[in-house]
Amino acid sequence: MSLDPGAAADLGTVRIVGTGLLGTSVGLGLSGMGVRVLLHDPSPTALALARDVGAGEPDPGDVPVDLVVVGAPPDVTAAVVAAELAAHPEAVVTDVASVKGAIAVAMKDVLGADRYVGGHPMAGRERSGPTAARADLFLGRPWVVCGTDRQRCEPVRMLALALGAAPVFMPASEHDEAVALISHVPQLAASLVAGRLVKAADPAVGLAGQGLRDVTRIADSDPMLWAQILSANAAPVTGVLKDLRTDLDGLITALDALAADPGRGGRAAIAQVIHNGREGRERIPGKHGEPPTRYAVVTALLPDQPGQLARLFDDIGEAGINVEEFSLEHAPGARVGLGSVSVLPAVRDELERALTERGWHVVA
Amino acid sequence: MSLDPGAAADLGTVRIVGTGLLGTSVGLGLSGMGVRVLLHDPSPTALALARDVGAGEPDPGDVPVDLVVVGAPPDVTAAVVAAELAAHPEAVVTDVASVKGAIAVAMKDVLGADRYVGGHPMAGRERSGPTAARADLFLGRPWVVCGTDRQRCEPVRMLALALGAAPVFMPASEHDEAVALISHVPQLAASLVAGRLVKAADPAVGLAGQGLRDVTRIADSDPMLWAQILSANAAPVTGVLKDLRTDLDGLITALDALAADPGRGGRAAIAQVIHNGREGRERIPGKHGEPPTRYAVVTALLPDQPGQLARLFDDIGEAGINVEEFSLEHAPGARVGLGSVSVLPAVRDELERALTERGWHVVA
Known part of the structure; x- marks a missing residue:
């Protein structure tokens, strides 16, 4: 394009x-x-x-x-x-x-x-x-x-x-329902989950990892702009939120039953929620708008110094491997970074070998 | 470490x-x-x-x-x-x-x-x-x-x-409440949001962007393992989920009122949800477990070919700039990637200049 x-x-x-x-x-x-x-x-x-x-x-x-x-x-x-x-x-x-x-x-x-x-x-x-x-x-x-x-x-x-x-x-109505589902409700879910952290104890938030960071990234948004957007799309957003509340109620019922009597059923209902999430996640288009591909991920330890990323990508390029996705993460308390390189599954082992040979510490 | x-x-x-x-x-x-x-x-x-x-x-x-x-x-x-x-x-x-x-x-x-x-x-x-x-x-x-x-x-x-x-x-009870808040409930929120996509129309999911991808990344999880974890921590998870449902109910009430009569109030309640999310998000520890720093982000267009990331990081290294975070994103439908480089705010302009001088197309 x-x-x-x-x-x-x-x-x-x-x-x-x-x-x-x-x-x-x-x-x-x-x-x-x-x-x-x-x-x-x-x-x-x-x-x-x-x-x-x-x-x-x-x-x-x-x-x-x-x-x-x-x-x-x-x-x-x-x-x-x-x-x-x-x-x-x-x-x-x-x-x-x-x-x-x-x-x-x-x-x-x-x-x-x-x-x-x-x-x-x-x-x-x-x-x-x-x-x-x-x-x-x-x-x-x-x-x-x-x-x-x-x-x-x-x-x-x-x-x-x-x-x-x-x-x-x-059509306008279809657009508004679509953005309620793929943009406005995810925004609210991120904000609600992050909002629960406001009064959390310090040691609890200290255990937070990459999962929480990803879920709440878009919670860092402008309240006034979102109040305008959401109030203009109130009916479709409320529709999706009510469906979500029904799902949430089912989950709470299953977990309440388990909390009261761990010997009882309820696990199947919980597994179903996770299963549905996985199925829904697979529908999100991937790179280039094509159907999503499951990439294989190779993670290397990166000393926290300038030039390390350049060296990493030089080495990957030298091995002739195309990087599909990349993310740099820092472990809490660590003075090293974790660079996660996503590649087509067929070249995963080759990438791991190439990096190890070139002196990289591959951790995942 | x-x-x-x-x-x-x-x-x-x-x-x-x-x-x-x-x-x-x-x-x-x-x-x-x-x-x-x-x-x-x-x-x-x-x-x-x-x-x-x-x-x-x-x-x-x-x-x-x-x-x-x-x-x-x-x-x-x-x-x-x-x-x-x-x-x-x-x-x-x-x-x-x-x-x-x-x-x-x-x-x-x-x-x-x-x-x-x-x-x-x-x-x-x-x-x-x-x-x-x-x-x-x-x-x-x-x-x-x-x-x-x-x-x-x-x-x-x-x-x-x-x-x-x-x-x-x-203490064990404090640990279980902490992981309910920072791990188990975010997992369920991601699964519930992603689960809503299962029956969505194709054109709607076709509009999905990076925000939805981030919110739902961890929805790609193992149902059996999570059924075990969640059922073992049912009471603390239910506690957080019920707080979340209370917040959700308040939001639905405000949006319902607005949908019925757009002239009425309710915007303040919505803005408050977004505001709280922003405040909670700021509590999540950043790199190295230190207090989170707001990084400045410079985004460059990356032709979808091997070696481009290496060239990018060579150029950044040559400019003597330390990369704090990096993410590679592909716009839907595009044959180019967007590489977002997070740096300390003080070196943002220097990075943008360095990349532009070296022929990169900086877009954000």
Whole structure:
């Protein structure tokens, strides 16, 4: 996947309303491919910054536009879209908000709503604002396009392709249920598990390992942004949370019975929860969006000094082995790192041999 | 942290009962430091394998032993410990099971129970059995020691130190509550979230990103082993799960109110859940068991070819920058990888400049 100037050439003049991370990134990508991009933001500072990083020119207000991209905060997106539809009666208007149903509902009585096509590029960063923008932010990411009229959707599809994203057509309701399941509820689960640590004793959190770190990584999120996203998608999120609560209730019942009488049954219900998790986990697409492959993992001890990772990957490269995934972990209390190299199962033994021969301490 | 032959020299003769992954790893580590290790396993094959990999000699049965390490499956550990206490009236007996309270309770009417000291090395691998054993499996890991009599605990503390682990003293009940919170409930949360994907539509799981992958990584676990662990720790796990259900109920109530009437309040309750998660997440110890540091992350595009990681780390090493964490991610649908390099915030800009100068495409 790469930026596609051919697709960009068909877009005409593009107006971007809201020069935050996403709007400015769209502007950077398109301007770099020669598209005329007109910028607008209620904040003169944000607008000037977006112009200065090269995302486009401030909209002079008298140029006809073909496509409007609304990158406003989630809670004002619908109002901004309606205003843009009225102000640009020939343009297709799209947005990048992460919840789509509420906006579609708000469009019902809006004049020109047939020119609105909802969009959601599945991309983001830890940093926000125009200075964090990147022309390549959308490279290889899914870009959901909500619309049934293929002709109306075409400019949004071309926008996604121009920016190197993969357009995915989906009705707004289906999108919102999908993100509730694969993004919003996992976020809440991570936050709830991490939230239980707030009042935990120091020695208890001192035993934490990589598993807890992984489960709670995304708990490190912005409360205000998530309150906006979750409240805009309240019904689908609640639906998934209630299913989750049913599963949780079943688990608590089984464990309660076991706690009261360890001789009784209940183990099967517990094993089933773990089994289902394993089956669900296997459905998550792996590398390159292809079906997940089970990689074999070889872990080497890494002295905590500069240059060790370079030496490790030199040695792996010399052995002609392709690394599928890699993670660097530090054992609690240890002055060494553990580098876990994931490779295709067929080359696992070869990798272990190659590393051992080259003096690496392979531990797993 | 490293293996400590000085500590090993004080252990005397060590008998290991159960030559699975943990028992054989203990044997390998101790034998390598000159400790006399006597092995026993009900399976002649497992015993022979442990001997062949160098974990020790089969116990001839007539040698006095100073320390017995029980590495039996969780559901038979208490019975094996009791039998060992009776058979070796002079020895201290310890075990490596991951739940400690049930065994302590079972010891109540056992003769010689004052010579039992519970242990839990916080180490493991994806593979099991004697052939997966490693002398360095425990390097840098916490090794929980459950006992109040420091003199009785001393051989177990020395065992942990000999194997390069960090001994942590903790009562059995406190240990079980700690692992419920930091290991067992996160496991169940990951399994429950992943379990919801089993019946999800293909297009929905197709939108999954790195967040979902992280939250559910440990859902890829062994159902039978976890049924044993969780049922042995049913009461503490249920306690944490019920707290979690209370939090979940509050969240569902707030979202239900918002779904019914978006104009109403409820956003504050949602923001609070995210906020608490962030606060809890900050309590998890980081690298080397020190307080967590916020690292700065620089992400580079990596063409999917052998040798690219080596080149990347060569370039980072040449710039004299120490990598704190690293992760390799593949965007769905993309034929490129994203390498995220975590460094101390002070050298972030220097790293970005160094990589850009050397021709890397830095994206975040």
